[in-house]
Amino acid sequence: MESIRIAAAGAALMVVAAACGGGGSSSGNTKISFLTHWGPEQVKALEAAATAFEKANPGISVDIRAVPFGNLLSTLRTQGASPSGPTIASIYDLWLPELVRDGLAAPMPQDAAGKLTAGWPANLVEGVTKQGSPRGYPNEVDLYALNYNKKLFAQAGIAEPPKTWDELEAAAAKLSGNGKQGFGVITSWPAGSVHPWLSLVTSNGGQLLDGNTPKLDDPKTLAAAQLYAKLVISGSTKPEMSNANANTTGPYLDNFVNGKTGMIIMANWWQSALKDAMGDKYQDVGVAPIPVGPQGSKSAPVSYSWLTIVNGKADQPRQQAAWKFLDYLNGSASGMGGSSAIGDILSSMGILPSSNADLKAHAAADSDPFLAGYIKELPNAVPFPSVLGGEAMSQAVQKHLESVVFGKETPEAAMSAAQKEASDILTKAGA
Amino acid sequence: MSVAGRGRGAAAVAFLSPAMLVIGLFTVVPIGLTFWISLHDWSMYTALGDMAWRGLDNYAGLLADSSFYNALANTAIYVALVVVVTVPLSIALGMLLYFPRVAGKGLVRAALFSTYVIPTVAISIVWGGLYAPEYGPLSQLFGAWHPTWLSAPDTALVSLVIFHLWQMTGYYTVLVIAGLTQIPGDLYEAARIDGAGLWRQTLHVTLPLLRRTTIFIGLVAIINAIQVFDPVYILTQGGPAESTTVLSFAIQRAAFQHGLAGQASAMAFSLLLLLVALGGAFLAVVRRRSA
Numbered sequence: 223m224e225s226i227r228i229a230a231a232g233a234a235l236m237v238v239a240a241a242c243g244g245g246g247s248s249s250g251n252t253k254i255s256f257l258t259h260w261g262p263e264q265v266k267a268l269e270a271a272a273t274a275f276e277k278a279n280p281g282i283s284v285d286i287r288a289v290p291f292g293n294l295l296s297t298l299r300t301q302g303a304s305p306s307g308p309t310i311a312s313i314y315d316l317w318l319p320e321l322v323r324d325g326l327a328a329p330m331p332q333d334a335a336g337k338l339t340a341g342w343p344a345n346l347v348e349g350v351t352k353q354g355s356p357r358g359y360p361n362e363v364d365l366y367a368l369n370y371n372k373k374l375f376a377q378a379g380i381a382e383p384p385k386t387w388d389e390l391e392a393a394a395a396k397l398s399g400n401g402k403q404g405f406g407v408i409t410s411w412p413a414g415s416v417h418p419w420l421s422l423v424t425s426n427g428g429q430l431l432d433g434n435t436p437k438l439d440d441p442k443t444l445a446a447a448q449l450y451a452k453l454v455i456s457g458s459t460k461p462e463m464s465n466a467n468a469n470t471t472g473p474y475l476d477n478f479v480n481g482k483t484g485m486i487i488m489a490n491w492w493q494s495a496l497k498d499a500m501g502d503k504y505q506d507v508g509v510a511p512i513p514v515g516p517q518g519s520k521s522a523p524v525s526y527s528w529l530t531i532v533n534g535k536a537d538q539p540r541q542q543a544a545w546k547f548l549d550y551l552n553g554s555a556s557g558m559g560g561s562s563a564i565g566d567i568l569s570s571m572g573i574l575p576s577s578n579a580d581l582k583a584h585a586a587a588d589s590d591p592f593l594a595g596y597i598k599e600l601p602n603a604v605p606f607p608s609v610l611g612g613e614a615m616s617q618a619v620q621k622h623l624e625s626v627v628f629g630k631e632t633p634e635a636a637m638s639a640a641q642k643e644a645s646d647i648l649t650k651a652g653a
Numbered sequence: 654m655s656v657a658g659r660g661r662g663a664a665a666v667a668f669l670s671p672a673m674l675v676i677g678l679f680t681v682v683p684i685g686l687t688f689w690i691s692l693h694d695w696s697m698y699t700a701l702g703d704m705a706w707r708g709l710d711n712y713a714g715l716l717a718d719s720s721f722y723n724a725l726a727n728t729a730i731y732v733a734l735v736v737v738v739t740v741p742l743s744i745a746l747g748m749l750l751y752f753p754r755v756a757g758k759g760l761v762r763a764a765l766f767s768t769y770v771i772p773t774v775a776i777s778i779v780w781g782g783l784y785a786p787e788y789g790p791l792s793q794l795f796g797a798w799h800p801t802w803l804s805a806p807d808t809a810l811v812s813l814v815i816f817h818l819w820q821m822t823g824y825y826t827v828l829v830i831a832g833l834t835q836i837p838g839d840l841y842e843a844a845r846i847d848g849a850g851l852w853r854q855t856l857h858v859t860l861p862l863l864r865r866t867t868i869f870i871g872l873v874a875i876i877n878a879i880q881v882f883d884p885v886y887i888l889t890q891g892g893p894a895e896s897t898t899v900l901s902f903a904i905q906r907a908a909f910q911h912g913l914a915g916q917a918s919a920m921a922f923s924l925l926l927l928l929v930a931l932g933g934a935f936l937a938v939v940r941r942r943s944a
Contacts, residue, residue: 296909298698299696299697299909299912302697302698303698303699320912321698323696324696325699409804409894410889410890410891410892410893411890461804462801463786463804465803465893467887468886468887468890472781473786480788613911617911621894624892624895627893628805630806
């Protein structure tokens with residue numbers, strides 16, 4: 223019973239750690255730590271910023287800890303409540319409600335909240351505000367768009383990317399054949415599976431939640447599942463080309479970069495993966511708004527963000543030091559050419575920064591045709607609902623959506639079952 | 654009790670204490686703690702003392718949860734396939750590598766066993782590439798059948814079983830060979846004198862005397878198969894369409910992704926009870942047959 227032993231030994235160790243763990247603010251030196259999922263290059267940049275901060279703020283030392291994305295949440299769960307746990311953490315906004323409920327996401331001090339309100343777009347400030355207080359600095363913003371292979375489009379005689387679902391179906395059919403699929407979907411990865419599909423739902427005037435009530439059996443939502451079923455039945459989408467692995471790479475990505483997939487809906491962060499994998503062929507990638515459904519009026523891609531929070535379980539001196547470091551990290555003094563250090567780090571990954579100053583400082587880089595296609599859609603973006611139980615709900619939707627893709631359920635049965643499961647999950651979570 | 658008896662008792666306590674301490678600390682306490690957590694609601698973000706009491710609600714919730722039954726069914730299929738294929742295959746390979754007097758047997762044994770030594774995480778990534786649809790080597794090799802491997806619900810679990818067989822069969826084969834070395838050679842000689850051919854020797858000498866090894870392999874294969882986690886986590890994340898969500902993955906997902914440590918502990922403890930019951934029934938049947 224390895225799983226029992228691991229889970230319980232972890233819990234037992236937490237108890238021991240809680241009992242033995244030392245504070246981080248003894249002998250006049252306040253030690254804080256920053257937990258992130260970023261790669262080695264970005265961690266190096268973060269460490270450089272931390273070193274500069276330490277020089278300007280004697281008595282505070284910053285330790286940067288990095289874990290793979292897949293381990294970030296489990297690291298937070300096992301270390302978050304410990305006195306030696308991370309003082310600052312970079313988190314996916316879907317996790318925020320639970321962290322706020324359990325006291326791990328401390329409310330922002332008033333002066334920092336004031337700077338946040340003045341320096342960030344209002345919808346992002348609203349996204350990080352829970353129980354009346356902002357809980358951290360938004361940094362990374364991701365949204366979805368239609369990515370397409372311009373070379374395959376030219377070969378198929380398609381002049382421009384599809385603007386509507388009808389055009390999407392027609393283009394996908396023309397692009398399919400000879401081992402190629404016209405429109406790719408993603409499976410075995412909750413966000414990769416649900417977000418692109420939900421972008422079609424929201425572009426059809428639908429929504430995932432109305433308040434805390436799921437709207438999965440709404441006709442506008444059901445229509446997107448029916449579209450998937452039609453694409454699969456017509457052979458324009460090949461389910462066996464859709465798989466993702468734990469690294470959020472795998473066949474779905476390979477098929478697009480190798481010119482086997484004509485179109486796919488993906489987020490802006492995968493730009494660096496495309497560049498690395500495609501080389502010169504990256505020039506073939508085009509970006510277009512999400513095609514609009516028959517009941518929709520405009521393209522409305524799903525968006526989500528990441529934010530940096532301060533651990534509410536840390537002692538007050540460490541919390542204060544952490545907010546001070548975040549203020550520095552998100553301010554223009556830490557970066558280059560008016561940008562913050564965070565803005566520079568995000569930009570180096572091809573990710574959109576979020577503060578007004580960073581957006582201005584990186585305007586030139588953001589004019590890159592790939593990113594520009596996403597930035598243009600930012601005003602229409604619909605944030606993925608961040609509610610208690612959101613992660614479990616998302617995985618319930620994923621399960622039924624994949625059942626549609628693989629022909630295991632009809633769209634009607636799948637959405638009806640997903641509606642029930644999502645309602646149960648949210649009720650149980652107390653959303 | 655005599656002085657000698659008391660001395661022996663004290664020595665037994667002294668010798669057993671370190672082992673009992675380790676077992677108690679790392680096995681009994683965690684299992685007890687898991688059961689305690691399973692009676693509560695806990696996200697793992699708070700101290701153990703702040704858990705909310707739920708009594709047996711987590712267990713009742715499991716009984717009404719279709720995802721739990723799906724994970725249970727996937728685990729049962731996985732275990733059944735692994736045991737049904739692994740045990741006979743290991744015995745056959747073990748005999749083939751033990752009896753014939755041919756050169757290179759040691760090399761083949763080492764090659765078979767090496768798959769067991771390679772870390773599962775590393776080799777899972779390699780198998781992900783081998784299984785890649787269309788362009789993967791295995792897909793190219795069996796191209797005529799258009800295999801979907803990990804990319805379709807109908808084949809994903811079986812593909813994980815194939816990976817398990819590749820990784821573990823060498824280990825079980827070595828155990829079989831060790832068991833074969835314990836069978837006295839004069840029994841075969843007597844059988845041959847009585848006119849028994851290869852088939853009858855196998856049926857009436859080898860297999861009966863290999864019984865204990867076979868039972869051990871069967872039990873270890875069941876336990877290893879039930880604990881499968883790494884390839885599921887790395888290659889499929891339980892998908893597509895939940896077709897590879899086994900209990901260990903469901904437990905991990907509930908605890909670490911959904912923050913439902915109470916529910917996850919209830920699943921883990923139920924699995925423990927199930928394992929104990931299955932193992933007990935298996936051994937009881939074996940003992941009855943032996944008697």
